[in-house]
Amino acid sequence: MALTVVGSIAFDSVRTPFGERDRMLGGSTVHFSLAASFFTEVRVVGPVGDDFGDDDLAVLRDRGVITDDIERISGGETFFWRAHYEYDMNVAHTDDTQLNVFADFDPKLSDAAKRSELLFLGNIDPELQRRVRASSEAEFAALDSMNFWLESERDSLVAAIGEVDCLMLNDAEIRELTGEPNLARAARAAMGIGPGVIVAKRGEYGAALFSSEGLFAIPGYLLEDVQDPTGAGDCFAGGFLGYLDSRRAAGDSVRDPAVLRQAMAYGSVLASFNVEDFGTDRIQRLTKDEIEARLRDLQQITRFEIETSPTN
Amino acid sequence: MALTVVGSIAFDSVRTPFGERDRMLGGSTVHFSLAASFFTEVRVVGPVGDDFGDDDLAVLRDRGVITDDIERISGGETFFWRAHYEYDMNVAHTDDTQLNVFADFDPKLSDAAKRSELLFLGNIDPELQRRVRASSEAEFAALDSMNFWLESERDSLVAAIGEVDCLMLNDAEIRELTGEPNLARAARAAMGIGPGVIVAKRGEYGAALFSSEGLFAIPGYLLEDVQDPTGAGDCFAGGFLGYLDSRRAAGDSVRDPAVLRQAMAYGSVLASFNVEDFGTDRIQRLTKDEIEARLRDLQQITRFEIETSPTN
Numbered sequence: 062m063a064l065t066v067v068g069s070i071a072f073d074s075v076r077t078p079f080g081e082r083d084r085m086l087g088g089s090t091v092h093f094s095l096a097a098s099f100f101t102e103v104r105v106v107g108p109v110g111d112d113f114g115d116d117d118l119a120v121l122r123d124r125g126v127i128t129d130d131i132e133r134i135s136g137g138e139t140f141f142w143r144a145h146y147e148y149d150m151n152v153a154h155t156d157d158t159q160l161n162v163f164a165d166f167d168p169k170l171s172d173a174a175k176r177s178e179l180l181f182l183g184n185i186d187p188e189l190q191r192r193v194r195a196s197s198e199a200e201f202a203a204l205d206s207m208n209f210w211l212e213s214e215r216d217s218l219v220a221a222i223g224e225v226d227c228l229m230l231n232d233a234e235i236r237e238l239t240g241e242p243n244l245a246r247a248a249r250a251a252m253g254i255g256p257g258v259i260v261a262k263r264g265e266y267g268a269a270l271f272s273s274e275g276l277f278a279i280p281g282y283l284l285e286d287v288q289d290p291t292g293a294g295d296c297f298a299g300g301f302l303g304y305l306d307s308r309r310a311a312g313d314s315v316r317d318p319a320v321l322r323q324a325m326a327y328g329s330v331l332a333s334f335n336v337e338d339f340g341t342d343r344i345q346r347l348t349k350d351e352i353e354a355r356l357r358d359l360q361q362i363t364r365f366e367i368e369t370s371p372t373n
Numbered sequence: 374m375a376l377t378v379v380g381s382i383a384f385d386s387v388r389t390p391f392g393e394r395d396r397m398l399g400g401s402t403v404h405f406s407l408a409a410s411f412f413t414e415v416r417v418v419g420p421v422g423d424d425f426g427d428d429d430l431a432v433l434r435d436r437g438v439i440t441d442d443i444e445r446i447s448g449g450e451t452f453f454w455r456a457h458y459e460y461d462m463n464v465a466h467t468d469d470t471q472l473n474v475f476a477d478f479d480p481k482l483s484d485a486a487k488r489s490e491l492l493f494l495g496n497i498d499p500e501l502q503r504r505v506r507a508s509s510e511a512e513f514a515a516l517d518s519m520n521f522w523l524e525s526e527r528d529s530l531v532a533a534i535g536e537v538d539c540l541m542l543n544d545a546e547i548r549e550l551t552g553e554p555n556l557a558r559a560a561r562a563a564m565g566i567g568p569g570v571i572v573a574k575r576g577e578y579g580a581a582l583f584s585s586e587g588l589f590a591i592p593g594y595l596l597e598d599v600q601d602p603t604g605a606g607d608c609f610a611g612g613f614l615g616y617l618d619s620r621r622a623a624g625d626s627v628r629d630p631a632v633l634r635q636a637m638a639y640g641s642v643l644a645s646f647n648v649e650d651f652g653t654d655r656i657q658r659l660t661k662d663e664i665e666a667r668l669r670d671l672q673q674i675t676r677f678e679i680e681t682s683p684t685n
Contacts, residue, residue: 245596
C-alpha cells in the first residue's frame with residue numbers, strides 16, 4: 062500500500078500567544094506525511110535546498126516516511142515562512158514568505174510514486190497539480206488549495222478540481238470557489254465540478270464531509286492547550302488519506318461512506334494532536350495508543366441516544 | 374410540568390439576502406416558548422404595548438403557550454428591533470432598537486410562574502435576572518445574556534451567573550466573560566462561577582456542552598435554505614429546556630449527562646427549523662413528526678463507527 066503527497070517542505074518561524082519558535086521543520090507534505098505515517102506507507106515529493114539537513118530528513122524517516130522523492134536543489138534554499146497568531150488562532154498572519162527552491166518546483170514522480178494508489182496534491186500551482194495528477198496512476202486523488210490560487214488562477218484550479226476525486230478546502234474557500242454563501246449548496250456545486258467527495262475544513266469547529274450518501278459533520282476536538290495551529294489542516298488530510306489507504310489495502314472501498322466517516326474522525330484526531338505543540342513536535346512523539354484513545358474519546362463526545370418520542 | 378421564560382416580546386423588522394419582513398412577532402420569549410411548546414407547558418413573562426394584538430397572542434396560544442403572565446402596558450408600545458444580515462448570517466447588524474415598554478420592564482412572577490420547576494432567564498438586565506431567580510422556586514434555572522451586559526454590568530452579571538444552574542452563551546461571550554481565549558478553559562472557568570452546566574452556542578457551527586461528565590459537542594445541522602437566523606439561539610434554548618422539563622416530568626434528572634446530550638440535540642433541531650423561514654413562520658407550521666425525523670437525521674450525520682485498530 063502507498064500514498065504519495067506532493068507539495069511544500071519548509072522551515073517555519075512561528076509566534077503564538079504561547080511561545081515562539083524559529084526555523085522549525087514544516088510545510089504541507091511534512092505535516093501530512095507524519096500524520097499519514099501512522100496508517101500507511103507515505104512517499105513525499107517536494108523540493109529542499111542545501112540548508113535541509115540530515116536531522117530534518119531523520120524526522121520523516123523515523124516515522125517510516127519514504128524520502129527518496131525529495132528533490133535537493135543544489136545551491137538553493139528551502140521554502141521559508143514566518144507567521145504569527147493572535148488569540149483567535151483560526152487565522153495565521155503571514156509576516157514573511159521566501160519561496161526559494163519552491164518557486165521553481167517542477168514535481169517529477171518516480172515510478173514508485175506514480176504507482177501509489179492514493180495521491181494528495183498539496184497546495185501548489187494548480188497547473189502543477191494537473192500535471193502530477195496526469196502522470197499518476199492513483200485510483201483516488203485528493204486536492205488542497207487556497208484563496209490565492211482561486212483569485213489568481215481560477216480556471217486552472219477549476220480544471221484541476223475536475224480531475225480529482227476529493228476536494229479538501231476550508232469552508233470559506235468552498236464558498237468562494239462556487240460563489241455560493243451557503244456551505245451545503247456550495248459543496249453540492251463543488252461536486253458538480255467533478256469530485257465525488259468534498260471535505261470542508263472548519264478550523265476549530267471541525268469538518269464536514271459531503272459524499273454520495275449525503276452529509277457527515279464532526280465537531281472539532283476541543284482542547285485546553287493549543288500551542289500552534291500550523292499544519293492542522295495538513296495533519297487532518299494526512300490522517301484522512303492515510304486511513305483511507307489502510308482500508309483500501311485491507312480490501313475496502315475508499316468511497317464507502319462508512320469508511321469516509323471513519324477517515325474524517327482520524328483526520329480530526331491527528332489535527333487535534335498536531336496543535337498541542339509547536340511544529341511537528343507533538344506528532345513526532347505521538348503513539349498509536351494515544352490515537353486510538355482519542356478516537357474513542359471523539360466518538361464519545363459526539364454521541365447521543367434517542368429516546369422514545371417525548372414531544373407532545 | 375412547567376417551564377417559565379422571562380424576557381423580551383418584540384416586533385422585528387428583518388432583511389436578509391433572501392427577503393425582508395416588517396414587524397414580525399419576535400423577541401426571545403416568543404422564539405423560546407414556541408420551541409419549548411413541543412415538549413412541555415411553557416409560561417411567558419414579558420411586557421407588551423397597546424400595539425400587541427390578539428393575532429399575536431394567538432400565535433402563542435395556538436401552540437399551547439400560557440400567556441397569563443404577559444403584562445400589557447397601557448399607553449405603551451412593544452419593543453421594536455430592526456436589523457439586517459449579510460451573506461454571513463452569523464452576524465446580525467442592528468439598524469434600530471426601540472426598547473419602549475421593555476425599557477421599564479420589572480418582571481413579576483405569578484404564583485404559578487414561581488412554582489415552575491424550570492426557569493429560563495432571557496437576555497435582560499442581570500439585576501432583573503437575579504430578582505426573578507430569587508423569587509422563583511425552580512429546581513433548575515438557565516440564563517442567557519449578551520456582550521452588552523458583560524461590558525456595562527459585569528459584576529451584576531457574574532453574580533446572576535453564580536445563582537443559576539446553567540449558563541447559555543455564545544462561545545465568544547464565554548471567552549469574554551472569563552478572559553480566557555480557549556473555549557474549553559473558558560467553560561471550566563465559567564463553571565467556577567457556579568453553574569454546573571455550560572452551553573456554548575456556536576451559530577452555524579453547532580454547540581458544545583460542558584457538564585459534570587465533561588464535554589459533548591454537536592455540529593450545526595447544515596441546511597441548504599437559511600432564510601432568517603433571528604431567534605435561532607432562543608429556539609435552541611427552548612428545545613433544550615423544553616426537552617429537559619419533559620424528562621424531569623417523566624422522573625429523570627435534568628442533570629443526567631445522557632439527558633443533557635439529548636436536550637442539546639433537540640435544541641439544535643429546533644434552531645435548525647427556525648432559520649428556514651422568517652420570524653416564527655417555520656416553527657408555527659412545524660410538526661412533531663418533523664422534529665423526530667430531523668433528530669434521527671442529526672444523529673445519523675454525526676455518527677461514526679470504530680473499526681479494530683488500523684494504525685501501524
